[in-house]
Amino acid sequence: MPKFLTNINAISWYFLMPVLFIHFFVIAFPSILSLLLCLTDWNGFGKINYVGLENFEELFRDRIFKKAVYHNFIWTILFLTIPVIISLGLAYLLTGIKRGQMFYRLVFFFPYILASIVNCLIWRYIFHPKHGLGGWFENQGIDFLSKSPFAMKETALYAVAWVDIWHFFGFLVIIYLTGMYQVDDSLYEAADIEGATKFQKFRYITLPMIRPIFILSLIIIIIWSVPTFDYIYILTMGGPAYSSEVVANHLYSQAFQRMNVGYASTIGVMMFFYVGIIVSFFAILRRIGWEV
Amino acid sequence: MATARFRQRSSFINHVILTSFALVIILPCLVLIFNSIKPVEEFGTNPLGFPNEIRFMNYYDAWVNGNYTQIFYNSMTLVVGTLILNLTVSGLAAFSLAILNPKGIQTAVVGLYLLVGISIPAQLYILPLFLMWKSLYLLDTRIGLIIIYSALNAPFATFLIRSYMLQLPTELFEAARLDGASTYQLFTKVALPLSWPVFLTTALIVSLNVWNEFLFAITFIITDDYKPISSILFAFQSRFANDYGAVSAASILMAAPIAILFMFFQRRFISGLTSGATKG
Numbered sequence: 001m002p003k004f005l006t007n008i009n010a011i012s013w014y015f016l017m018p019v020l021f022i023h024f025f026v027i028a029f030p031s032i033l034s035l036l037l038c039l040t041d042w043n044g045f046g047k048i049n050y051v052g053l054e055n056f057e058e059l060f061r062d063r064i065f066k067k068a069v070y071h072n073f074i075w076t077i078l079f080l081t082i083p084v085i086i087s088l089g090l091a092y093l094l095t096g097i098k099r100g101q102m103f104y105r106l107v108f109f110f111p112y113i114l115a116s117i118v119n120c121l122i123w124r125y126i127f128h129p130k131h132g133l134g135g136w137f138e139n140q141g142i143d144f145l146s147k148s149p150f151a152m153k154e155t156a157l158y159a160v161a162w163v164d165i166w167h168f169f170g171f172l173v174i175i176y177l178t179g180m181y182q183v184d185d186s187l188y189e190a191a192d193i194e195g196a197t198k199f200q201k202f203r204y205i206t207l208p209m210i211r212p213i214f215i216l217s218l219i220i221i222i223i224w225s226v227p228t229f230d231y232i233y234i235l236t237m238g239g240p241a242y243s244s245e246v247v248a249n250h251l252y253s254q255a256f257q258r259m260n261v262g263y264a265s266t267i268g269v270m271m272f273f274y275v276g277i278i279v280s281f282f283a284i285l286r287r288i289g290w291e292v
Numbered sequence: 293m294a295t296a297r298f299r300q301r302s303s304f305i306n307h308v309i310l311t312s313f314a315l316v317i318i319l320p321c322l323v324l325i326f327n328s329i330k331p332v333e334e335f336g337t338n339p340l341g342f343p344n345e346i347r348f349m350n351y352y353d354a355w356v357n358g359n360y361t362q363i364f365y366n367s368m369t370l371v372v373g374t375l376i377l378n379l380t381v382s383g384l385a386a387f388s389l390a391i392l393n394p395k396g397i398q399t400a401v402v403g404l405y406l407l408v409g410i411s412i413p414a415q416l417y418i419l420p421l422f423l424m425w426k427s428l429y430l431l432d433t434r435i436g437l438i439i440i441y442s443a444l445n446a447p448f449a450t451f452l453i454r455s456y457m458l459q460l461p462t463e464l465f466e467a468a469r470l471d472g473a474s475t476y477q478l479f480t481k482v483a484l485p486l487s488w489p490v491f492l493t494t495a496l497i498v499s500l501n502v503w504n505e506f507l508f509a510i511t512f513i514i515t516d517d518y519k520p521i522s523s524i525l526f527a528f529q530s531r532f533a534n535d536y537g538a539v540s541a542a543s544i545l546m547a548a549p550i551a552i553l554f555m556f557f558q559r560r561f562i563s564g565l566t567s568g569a570t571k572g
Contacts, residue, residue, distance in 0.1 A: 009393070009396065009398075011392060011475050012388040012392040012393040012396060012398055013388075013398065015384045015385060015387055015392060015475075015479075016384070016385050016389070016398060016402055018384055018385070019381040019384065019385035019406075019446050019450060020385075020405075022377075022381055022439065022442055022443045022446060023405075023406065023409055023446055025439075025443070026417075026421065026439060026440055026443035027409050027412060027417055027443055027444075028409070029424075030416075030417035030418075030419075030420035030421040030424060031412055031416050031417040031420075033417075033420035033424075034416050034417055034419065037419075037420065044423065086313070089309075090309075090310065090313060093306040093309055093310055094306075094310065096303055096306050097303050097306050097307060097310070098303075100307070100310075103314075104310050104314055105562070106554075106558055107314045107317050107318060108313070108314070108317065109561075109562055110317060110321070110551075110554070111317055111321075112565070113500060113504075113550055113551075113554055113561060113565075114504070114547055114550065114551075115503070115504035115506070115522055115525075115546060115547065115550075116504065116506050117506060117522050117525045117526055117529075117543075117546070118324075118525070118543045118546055121324070121525070121529060121539060121540070121543045122320045122321065122323070122324050122543070123320065124529070125323065125324070125327065125540070126320055126323060131335050131336070131339040131536065132323075132339055132340070133339075133340070135335075135336065135339035136339045136340045139337070139339070166316070166317070170317075171565070171566065174562055174566050175566055178566065223411060227413035227414060227415055229415075229506075229507055230506045233506075234506075234526060234529075248413075248415050251415050252415070255418070255419040255422075256419075256422075261419060264419050265419060265420070267415070268413070268415045268417070268418075268419070269416065271413045271415055271416060272412060272413060272416045275411050275412070275413055276411070279411050
């Protein structure tokens, strides 16, 4: 503690009060309410009855919830693979060029700053069966994308994931690129002298050196993929026939269309526990010295 | 010589791959721009290309039919209001955590608290918050949403500003203290003027987050006259489902302010958004 400040403990708390107050008011207090409401059958008005763990029992019987969890799982796997591989490759290629690097960085990053609704409108049009790519192929006499992938049960989830990945991967490119630029150049020079190929340099120098940032990116993806909502809500509303329903959508419809306050809170609590388990898992790994 | 030529060729391949991925991003954006100046009749015959006949009236239609004067005003109010509230509370907190008591128990406790706050999914608290806002008459008001946005962005803003303030030399504060400055003056006269760059970065990211925010915007604002641009655009896509020209123009109107800011402050946007994630 700096010597020039007296009575610092009290004063430093005063400066923290506003942020703590607003954060408690908007996030912590309602979260606690949710933890309590999940034990009730409240419907937003009327009497609040304590029902114990009944909501959780119902949740484990809820077919749509199970479907949604499964879709969330697929979503996480998709995001842990496709954008990670693409972005690692692109970032590595970017380190190998000098001219135009800034241009590529800006282009890749650009969709990340666009609003979800704008990105969705772009791709809804492109996947539109009559217009967009489908219309273009039809004009050429080719029957391709003549049905919107958002409207088919088999493809809806993947089509939405594609739009979100399209918007997201540039973010990873920048993160990986930052990590790669922190790698000591002398390592690559030594490898050059040994006659290492490009792939070998990537595999044995770049990857191990960016490991901390790489693992961090995976954690971010896992945590961010749990509450995923915007893209699915805008593009498919979870349909057709719940084929792209995710947990956040299920909660939203339970909460704001059916006003099942208790049940919706239960779903929220489950999401919270899931994220909490993941975060503490990595925190423990870090504690026991496993370098992540 | 041989290596130089090899380098050149391999960097050519790099450019080919990078350009093809860049096109995957650029072409869909171009289609949106083309559509925004395309007359309705042309969408069937020319779905993806540049319009044969340019029609800027789409923008006029979007602006007037979408009541965009009001909508822009709403979104700007949210952005400005959130900036004022969020930067004030986050700046004060960051000052406390970085300068007043960087090693105190507060830093550990508050840091942990805010970190937990970041990882709580919004879905956990959105419904109780909705009911709270309803009973406090904050539902369906812009000030209600401003408070929410300020809280949502507070952890990120606090950490970003704090990490910058930690680098400020402590001698400056000691000197100011010797000159008789109060703690509050240390904040306004020393810390604030020195850390304007990080406040600018934070302001840009917070503006971006507020402008683009979707979930809380569609949930907490019900009256059309108060709706910000993201939830209006969401309503737009079903209301004018077949008028692709107007919907595209409306999307461009939403993206343009962000795109222009991005052109001017690329580095700040990129560093702010990525460091926010990697530090949080």
